[in-house]
Amino acid sequence: MAACLTQNPANFLSDGKKIVGVALNYMDVVKARNVPVPKEPLVFLKPTSSYLREGQPIIIPKVFSKVAYEVELGVVIGKPCKNVSKARAMDYVAGYCLALDLTAQCHLGPARASGHPWTLGKGFDTSTPVSEFIPIKEVKDPHNLSLWLTVNGVEKQKGCTADLVFNVPDIISYVSQYMTLEPNDLILTGTPDGADAFKAGDVIECGLGDLATLKFDVCSE
Amino acid sequence: MAACLTQNPANFLSDGKKIVGVALNYMDVVKARNVPVPKEPLVFLKPTSSYLREGQPIIIPKVFSKVAYEVELGVVIGKPCKNVSKARAMDYVAGYCLALDLTAQCHLGPARASGHPWTLGKGFDTSTPVSEFIPIKEVKDPHNLSLWLTVNGVEKQKGCTADLVFNVPDIISYVSQYMTLEPNDLILTGTPDGADAFKAGDVIECGLGDLATLKFDVCSE
Ligand SMILES: [Mg+2]
Ligand SMILES: [Mg+2]
Ligand SMILES: [Mg+2]
Structure with a gap:
């Protein structure tokens, strides 16, 4: 049995090999938490x-007591990318998606306090719901897109990618100093203010400009 | 252009999608650092x-000033694995490899102190040198294998997998509570005492029982 990896970014979900997330990357979150603006x-x-x-x-793992939604702009890489300048970084973008970066705050909080890795609180099964691929030609300006999220019809997050601390080329250039970004890799650019816990039985809906919407039922494992 | 993912674990390097590492997983390290034995x-x-x-x-990225060797037993997953018991965990192992888990201590130290992710200090290009795949049938007991590492011919690490805090089924069972382990995923089981910095110009050699040896030149980016 062999599965064939394509270079077609429409298949990023099945063919991609890594997902790179960025935390604390919206100015409204920095202000709401009254923390310093990240230097990197x-x-x-x-x-x-x-x-x-x-x-x-979405399945909340039985090992977790508090899992939060984070609505985000996803960026799909189109070409191998290492040590690229900010000026050239957008040449490596194939397109975008709407994504959720679900986060087990019950695990991440203690992990951060202990200097431990973020992996389990960020990496559990079903923690990265994504939309279909959106080709770059359909997006006039990735830094002027609205993001919204509702739980059971009630608005919980409302932001705009204009408010990113590090924008798309900033992130690509920075990460590519450390690791090669490969075709179909996904970058999760961070979430605006309002991320909070959800529970089994909830219905989460979200949107990215007029480009994509998503709707997910939530159940427990 | 399409690359075909196989279920052949001999191709784990080209076909695998994730590498799961375990830190602080040898009793000699716990004792040397005088820290509590990890509970998980x-x-x-x-x-x-x-x-x-x-x-x-091995290429030391120009963004780093201190990168350390860590010699480790790698475990290659053979079948999709979720919520598996310790008693059944070995059924999901296809085989093993000898591996290095190179770590930018200059990045990981400050990251841990700030509660930040470990990703950049662990995930840089060339940070996971690996041997060929070793089929499970060639390994009588994965928990009685010697591990050694030399730099420029001088012994730096010498341990035995009998000294693991969490053994192979412990790790597989634990991780599979959070995320599905997939065919060709690699688990890095941790390193014995002695991990330390190396530099451009060094030659690193290491071995796993009588199963595998590796030799790498080191250069700077
Ligand atoms: Mg991490
Ligand atoms: Mg996020
Ligand atoms: Mg290690």
Whole structure:
């Protein structure tokens, strides 16, 4: 049995090998938490086993007591990318997606306090719901897109990618100093203010400009 | 252009999608550092873009000032694995490899102190040199294998997998509570005492029982 990896970014969910997230990357979050503006992007990894397509439920693992939504702009890489300048970084972008970066705050909080890795709190199965691929030609300006999220119809997050601390080329250039970004890798650019816990039985809906919407049921493991 | 993912674990380097590492997992390290024995495995991720084959040099990124060797037993997963018991965990192992988990201590130290992710200090290009795949049938007991590492011919690490805090089934069972382990995923089980910095111009050699040896030149970016 062999599965064929394509260079077609429409298949990023099945063919990508890494997901690179950025934390604390919206100015409204920095202000709300009254913390210093990060000097460099706070970069973490999620495994591709965490991807979820619309139509399947978000499953809260039984090992977790508090899991939060984070609505984000995803960036899909189109070409191998190492040590690229900010000026050239957008040449390596194939397109975008709408994504959720679900986060087990019950695990991440204690992990951070202990200096431990973020992996389990960020990397659990179904923690990265994503939309279909959006080709770059359909997006006039990735830094002027609205992001919104509702839980059971009630608005919980409302932001704009204009408010990013590190924008798309900043992130690509920075990460590519450390690791090669490969075709179909996904970058999660961070979430605006309002991320909070959800529970089994909730319905989460979110949107990215007029480009994509997503709707997920939530159940417990 | 399409690359075909196989389920053949001999191709784990090209076909695997994640690398799961465990930190502070040898009793000799726990004793040397005089820290409490971890209650649960300390799990982190490395991207598959960090893999390195023998014959290519380890490259110390220009953004780092202190990178350390860590010689480790690698475990290659053979079948999808979720919520598996310790008693059944070995059924999901295809085999093993000898591996290095190169670590930028200059980045990881400050990251840990700030509660930041471990990703950049663990995930840089060439940070995961690995041997060929070793089928499980060639390994009588994975928990009685010697591990050694020399720099320029001088012994730096010498341990035995009998000294693991969490053994192979412990790790697989634990991680599979959070994320699905997939065919060709690699688990890095931790390093015995002696991990320390190396520099451009060094030659690193290491071995795993009578199963594998590796030799790498080191250069700077
Ligand atoms: Mg991490
Ligand atoms: Mg996030
Ligand atoms: Mg290690």
